[in-house]
Amino acid sequence: MKRKYFGTDGVRGPVGSAPMTPDFALKLGWAAGRVLARTPGARVLIGKDTRRSGYMFESALEAGFAAAGVESDMLGPLPTPGVAYLTRALRAQAGVVISASHNPHHDNGVKFFGPDGGKLSDEVEAEIEALMEQPLECVPSDELGRARRIDDAQGRYIEFCKSSFPLNRSLKGMRVAIDCANGAAYRTGPAVFAELGAQTIVIGDRPDGLNINQDCGSTHLDALKRVVSERKADLGIALDGDADRCLxxxxxxxxxxxxxxxxxxxxxxxxxxxxxGPVVGTQMSNLGLERAFEALGISFKRAKVGDRYVLEMLKEHGGSLGGETSGHTLCLDRTTTGDGTITALQVLAAIMESGRSLADLAAGMSKFPQVLINVRLAGAADRVMAAPSVKAAVIEAEAKLAGRGRVLLRPSGTEPLIRVMVEAQDAAETQAAAAFIADHVRAVAA
Structure with a gap:
């Protein structure tokens, strides 16, 4: 299904350029309100991360929902999974998050949750997009939606996260470094671990609207590594800008x-x-993970890249655990969507239950060398993917690996890139195969 605005995780782009403009956000709020909240008195929750542009888009979305006759409850800065949880807990018809996740401040985005705290289906997103092409029709003035603030949203979410940790355990005696990415979890993340008894060392908790994900968080681990070493922490936890990921x-x-x-x-x-059920990864999951699960007798399946597809496969096969290499982990026995804080708590619970360190627990899996090369596109991805020379290069690389590795070529769902991924047992062979394919992709993509 070809979508005009929605990518793999909502609508996203540079602030001030289509589609991330205030007039588009107003129209999106109206269209989403018409689709997601059809009953009188319907309401949506609106949360955001710490980007300066979040104020602008929050106001525009609220105006759009009001024009559709929908009430809006403003949550303020709150992790994406916190919005998902409160949408379900407060019986709202929908939840909206203003965030571009791990991207820099000059990007922003809008993503939605349904009343069950789950992400929208392709069909619902298509219905919203169809309404975007229609003229905006405001409801009568006496039916306009109202807006209000929910002041205890962060406290409610903190308690929910704590409830995912075993009641008979605490984190007393553990020294934990936390990098909040100057993002949505700058208050909630440290509070959760401290209230469970950990001694916390916190960085990335001074957002100024522009420093979200800047040399910090799950995409930049150097600062956290330094703090762990200098302060002799037992481990470090890195969240991203909207705190749905954890490394x-x-x-x-x-x-x-x-x-x-x-x-x-x-x-x-x-x-x-x-x-x-089975554990679900993606096409990008390391082959070492698959082999480790085979040794344990755990069924493993691969979905398309994107947590929405991991979620779909988990539901299809009755699984409860899945995730992506990037740190977007789904623990459906604890919550409905990826949650960096809850993910970290599950790892900490495993450490406390086993009495082993994080390094010891991870040592049971041996990762295959993996090389990822991103090739920027000047035109359509489909043309590059279908090029005979590119197809021939992939076939040749796979033949040389001869079952000792794998090749994945795919367009990015959020950027104008072709991603070339190769993994194999030998690091030099892996690098050579990836470079060989990338050269052929560049020749066509230029």
């Missing part, structure tokens, strides 16, 4: 990515008898 750092400074986090949680669930 970690061991006491020795090694990075723990989403595949390793998924392995640790799955193994813990298996040991306790709580693992349901």
């Amino acid at each position: 970690m750092v061991t006491a020795g400074g090694d990075e723990i990515d989403g595949d390793e986090i998924l392995y640790i949680i799955a193994r813990s669930r298996l040991a306790s008898g709580d693992l349901k």
